[in-house]
Amino acid sequence: MPLVLYYMPMSPYCRSVLLLARAVDVPLDLRTVNLMAGEQLKPEFVAINPQHTIPTLVDGDLILWESRAILTYLVGLYGKDKTLYPEDLKTRAKVDALLYFDSGTLMQRWRGVVHPVIKDGAPKPPEKGLEQFHEALGWLETSLSQHKGKFAAGTDGPTVADFALVAGVSTYEAAGFFDADKYPVISAWLERCKKTMPGYQELNADAAAKFGGFIQSKIKQ
Ligand SMILES: N[C@@H](CCC(=O)N[C@@H](CS)C(=O)NCC(=O)O)C(=O)O
Structure with a gap:
């Protein structure tokens, strides 16, 4: 099952995740949340992320909505080597x-x-x-x-x-x-x-x- 990313391209936090996902070559199931239309406040999204922020990543039973935690998680999962989040x-x-x-x-x-x-x-x-x-x-x-x-x-x-x-x-x-x-x-x-x-x-x-x-x-x- 691909990871699901709720996002909007204009959000800088979302863009950092998109760039990193490309760098580690992870396919994402992208779902747009249009902040201009207030879609983040829809009950179905608030049920996923009560803080109603994007990016929000869903990987099975794991839901993450802090972009920098998403970045380090993706490197841990998909980084071929650990240079993107060095172990030293x-x-x-x-x-x-x-x-x-x-x-x-x-x-x-x-x-x-x-x-x-x-x-x-x-x-x-x-x-x-x-x-x-x-x-x-x-x-x-x-x-x-x-x-x-x-x-x-x-x-x-x-x-x-x-x-x-x-x-x-x-x-x-x-x-x-x-x-x-x-x-x-x-x-x-x-x-x-x-x-x-x-x-x-x-x-x-x-x-x-x-x-x-x-x-x-x-x-x-
Ligand atoms: N610290 C969070 C900030 C996320 C954030 O504030 N995202 C904004 C978009 S740039 C948002 O979703 N705002 C909608 C809201 O707060 O209702 C992160 O880095 O993921």
Whole structure:
């Protein structure tokens, strides 16, 4: 039985899972949940995921709805080797730290920029939110500077941390909130991800551009 993924292409969290699934070559039974139409609140979806978020992965009796947990689970199940989620403890600790940073800091601060505009109808992102978001991007720039020329955790190939981060950073770029000149190290890393990750354009770039355009359309000059 193929794994079922409830998703929507524009969601960065869903895109990280789609990219990783392609990298480990796992077939997914994809089921769209249209957030614009509020489909995540339908009783049949809430019965699967009471938190009504996507991505949600169903593998038999296992239901997972945290994208980064889905990434590590898919590598454990399907990764031919473990380079995507390295077994060496120190390297894995770096990968985990980046996953937690992405989830708990960077993406939260991005929400502080974009949610007021796309959810609450504010004409533009709050100054304070922007400041905090750029502070977090600055931390990512510093962190990646320690591993110049490589992937986020200092490995030669991408790990789950890169898959999680790239979905977000490409969205910031597409929405016009990422200035490559200000963050040259992140920018070079982003280009590396674009070239390395199978199906990048189809699975991530196109939908990031669409979501970025949607965000921009909500901002009033
Ligand atoms: N930490 C979660 C966040 C998931 C999330 O917030 N997804 C959004 C879409 S980008 C969602 O499903 N929102 C619908 C809702 O909260 O009702 C993850 O990484 O999976």
